[in-house]
Amino acid sequence: MIRKMQLPLQTVNLTLGFMVWVIISALIPFIKEDIALSASQLAIVTAVPVVLGSILRIPLGYYANVFGARIVFLVSFILLLFPVFYISKASSFADLIIGGLFLGIGGAVFSVGVTSLPKYFPKERHGLINGIYGMGNMGTAITTFTAPVIATQVGWSFTVKLYLVLLAIFAVLNLFFGDRQEVKVRTPIMEEIKAIYKNDKLWLFSLFYFITFGSFVAFTVYLPNFLVSHFELDKVDAGMRTAGFIALATFMRPLGGWLGDRFKPLFLLMGVFSGLTAAAILLAFSPSIGLYTIGCLTIAICAGLGNGVIFKLVPQYFSKQAGTVNGIVSMMGGLGGFFPPLMLSIIYSITGQYSIGFMALSQVALASLILVIWLYYQERLKVSDEVFRSTGQGILVTDAKGVIKAVNPAFTKLTGYEEKEVIDHKPSILKSGKQPKAFYDQMWDIIRQTGQWQGEIVNRRKSGQEYRELLTINAVKDQTGEVVRYVGSFSDITSHN
CATH class of the missing domain: 3.30.450.20 (PAS domain)
Structure with a gap:
């Protein structure tokens, strides 16, 4: 019974982690009414939680193998109590930076489930299972949609404090229902890194996830404030539109994993990066709200599918070092969400528009498409060479x-x-x-x-x-x-x- 509960339990764990991770970005329209923030400070405050949330994915993925998901989730939720409480009392830019940095723990728990859950299922289902787990990304949509609504009624500070209750509840759930018998792997982390760091697929998958998950995170943290300032939407409407973007990307993720189980994953990634390239070019021309919506939804679809497909590929090529590789790849994805908001803010402050930033996204997506095609043909050549030599x-x-x-x-x-x-x-x-x-x-x-x-x-x-x-x-x-x-x-x- 405990083993059967791991997929739903770890998925809702991830949901909570992501809910906490984006508290600041979801509530920033309310927070800036009480704390004076410049445009550059706004970009930094919304991007900072991504930093630790990305870097910590490597050790959390590794320790998920060493201690099991139960312990890592339990400790993570206990640690998150402190920055959440601190943010609820924030009164300055520095307070938001300090608290936001440690909110990153909520985003870092992603690498726990993608390391733990494949142990419970056969390899031909890993894409779907990791895709279902990845639906925990919905946590960002839940916070983005509900937090502004609640803050309208009770204020942003009290809204943040409500997350303390959720964290305490989930810490208890993991204490009692986490799997104490999970298979442990205790290879020293440096040995694992030495075994994988020269493998070009590690860095290619990291780049691909940098683009797909990075696009998801970047649009999640940037859309609420962007829609209010650029299209003059009200805060609740902007939150609902952002929640729609997040929901679509999230539901695409298990579909991407399921498709990756049944078709050639590299072919699927070719479609993903073609779509991202086209959508980013559309956004670069500063379209009306209607065309802007189409471009954003296309990015949501492609990013979600890509996220699912990539975590089908990781265990396929790195079954023995899955924890560390999952951590590195997901870290790069998190960092992919850190830099775009800062770049967009800098570009906007210099040029007064966002077009160059979106065009840069299109070019990086196009480069990724070329690399996927190269990797596909390299794989074919490798098979031919193996046949030739064997x-x-x-x-x-x-x-x-x-x-x-x-x-x-x-x-x-x-x-x-x-x-x-x-x-x-x-x-x-x-x-x-x-x-x-x-x-x-x-x-x-x-x-x-x-x-x-x-x-x-x-x-x-x-x-x-x-x-x-x-x-x-x-x-x-x-x-x-x-x-x-x-x-x-x-x-x-x-x-x-």
Whole structure:
């Protein structure tokens, strides 16, 4: 029963964590009525909670493996009581910075569930499970929608204090219903980092999540104030529109995970970054509220789908270091939400518009699209190389002039020649002299006419021993019909005679 409760429990844990994480950004229109804040200070105050919420994801993901999700969630909620209470008493910019920094713990708990939950389910469901857990992002929508409504009635300070009650309740829930028997992994964190930091996929996935989750966080923290100041909407209306953005992105996340379980994740990411590029270009032209809404909703859809797909890819490639990798990737996503609001604020203060910032987003999304395409074809090449090197048949590849350019390990095993000994030589290095010149002339006539030849031939190993092989030669042509290389594959059939 306890094991079955982990998915719903950890999902609502994440929901609460994200509710707390965005308290300041959701209530900033009310807070700035009591605390004087400049435009740059507003940007810093809303972005600061993202800093610790991003950096802490690495240790929290690691310790979720070491101690289990129950302990990490419990301790996190207890620690969050202090900054929440401090913010409720804030009276200055410095108070908001100090309290907001430690609110980051609420965002950092994300890496706990994506590390813990895959232990309870088969690999073919990891995309969907992490997607469902990721719906805890809805916590940002709940706070963004409800906090302004409550603050209108009781004030922003008392609204913040209500979160103390929720944190205490959830600390108790984790104490009693968290899984005490969760499988623990105690590999030293530095060993895990050494094992993964040179892997290019770690940094590519980090970049992709930087864009997708970063877009989600950036729009979440920036939209409430932006809609009020730029389109002159009232605070509750701005909160509801932001909540709609968050809700759409959140519900797209499990869909992205589910699709990642059933289709090629890299293909899905190509669609995600194409959509982000187009939507950001639309926003760069400072459209009306109608077109602005379409652009934002497109970003919500693409960001949500991308978030789900990426956390299908992580356990697929890093099953043994999932905790640390989840922490690094999700940290980069959190940082992706820190920089855009600051950049937009700086750009706006210099130019008086946001177009350049949105155009920058489109270009980064376009670069990510190109990298996904590159990664997809790299994967295909890797599979081809694995087949080439693992097959039991000897294989040699020559250029159009018949000069050897590559051989596989089976070639070395069958002939005795190392790769460096035959590269840039012709296959005649293997000749035994048993076949007359007319044999080879006829063989090449057939290859030129049909593009293929198969037959038996006697060759000589490096040791001088003769052996009989079944040889197949195929001509490889380009799109114009010109031969660009020849591929020969053979097997030793001496014992068959």
